Amino acid sequence: MYKIAIVGASTLLGKELKDVLSDSTLAGATFTLLDDQKGQGQLDQVGDEVTFVQAVERDAFEKMDFTFFCGSEEMTRRHWKNALQAGSTVLDLTGVLDHEPGVLVRAPWVTGNDVSADLFTPAIVPAHPAALALALLLERLRPALPRFIAATLLAPASEFGSPxxxxxxxxxxxxxxxxxxPKAVYDAQAAYNLLSGMGENTQLSLHQLEAxxxxxxxxxxGGRLPxxxxxxxxxxxxxxxAFSIAVELERAxxxxxxxDALGGDHVDLVLEDTDSPSNLAATGQNDVLVRLRPVIEGRNPTQFTRFWLWAASDNLRLYAQNAVECALELRRLRPQGTVQ
Structure with a gap:
């Protein structure tokens, strides 16, 4: 029996994480839901367990096996060390711990990074869902020797949270x-518009997202992806x-x-134009949907050096799914379901 805490349980990502946990082999765990004042007191459910969202107190992490941080960056900064000192494994989905010494970025679905966590790893950062989707696709194209790859990510509002x-x-x-x-968040017109940058007073940063x-x-x-x-x-x-990806290969x-290379686990290759990947089609899916369209050059219509990938994925679902996969991978460090 594992004990799991979710910090930021009332956020969009927190709600998606609860759904994925309810469908996983960790559904039988004991859950503690934590959030700031806005989310406290709400009645919620994970798996078969009904519980209340509680305040994040200093002793909230005692005897927790896993603590998922999916709320605000400020909450993660304030509380992650308390969870670590209590003996809990920390999984950060907020980006605060990306560059902390010893912290590992993980995605069990991607085989390129073979560095695994041990008892001295301070925290795990489940990879951002856009990085995971790109890695899944481009890892499979690596044997074809890509010379150049450029990707444009169309980021939804949920990327930046409920506000x-x-x-x-x-x-x-x-x-x-x-x-x-109203422009308090974007400081620009976001509706019916595409933005490569926000207003001067925005709370968001596309450059930080790209980085x-x-x-x-x-x-x-691990140095092996193109x-x-x-x-x-x-x-x-x-x-x-949604992703628009241009690929140029060394040879046709x-x-x-x-x-054949693109298909497989966690990637759904769409062959018909009528079923084109879209953010709506990807909703609730654990797979990345992708359509391949070659750039026709020369006289040979069967071999190509350039092509486009149009892909889509459910950003919240993929993020939560990867976080749970990371926790499942870490069970080897907690075989008895107790703080070691």
Whole structure:
């Protein structure tokens, strides 16, 4: 019987994490739900256990096997060392611990990084879902010798949390009724618009998002994944990542060979235009949906050196799924379900 704490249980990511845990082999654990004042007192459920969201007290982490941090960055900064000192394994989904000494970025679905955690690892950072999706796809193209890869990520409002979603919703409503737009979060018009940068007073940063994804992608690859050029665009959608990826190979390869390489676990290769990947199609899916479209050059219509990938994934679902997979991988350090 494991004991698991979720800090930020009332956030979008916290709610998705509870759903994934309820469907996992950890569903029988004892759960403690923690959050700031706004989320406290709410009645919630994980698996078959009904519980209340509690305040994050100093002794809240006693005898916890795993503590997931998926709330605000400030909450993680304040409490992660308390969880560590209590003997809990820390899994940070907020980005605060990305560059802490000894902390590992992990994604068990990706085989490029063979460095595993041990009893001296201070914390685990489950890889960002965009980095995970890109690593899954590009790891499989590595034998084809990519020469150049450039990816554009269309980031939804849920990437930035509930305040961004609420503002996007209100901007959409206000535009349709010819009212002034709220801009406290984006400091720009996000509704019906694509943004490569925000306003001067924004609370968000696409550059920080790009840097974090690149860092996680490189950590997952362990030096073996192909180099990646990346830009992030804020899209006027609520959920789901979408990727436009341009790939150029060292030599021509048959399209069937590329399709065979891309298919497999955790990747759903879409072959028909009518079923094109989209953020809506990816909702609730654990897999990355991808469509391959070659750039036709020369006289040979069966071999190509350049092609496009159009991919989509459920950003919250993939993040939560990877976090749970990381916890399952760490069970070897806690074989009895007790703080070692």
């Amino acid at each position: 961004a979603m609420d503002e996007l919703h209100q901007q959409t409503v206000n535009l349709l009724s010819f009212q002034a737009l 974090r994804i690149r860092h996680h992608y490189e950590a997952l690859g 180099a990646l050029a990346l830009q992030a665009i804020a899209a006027p959608v609520f959920h789901g990542h 390869v048959e399209i069937a060979a590329l399709e």
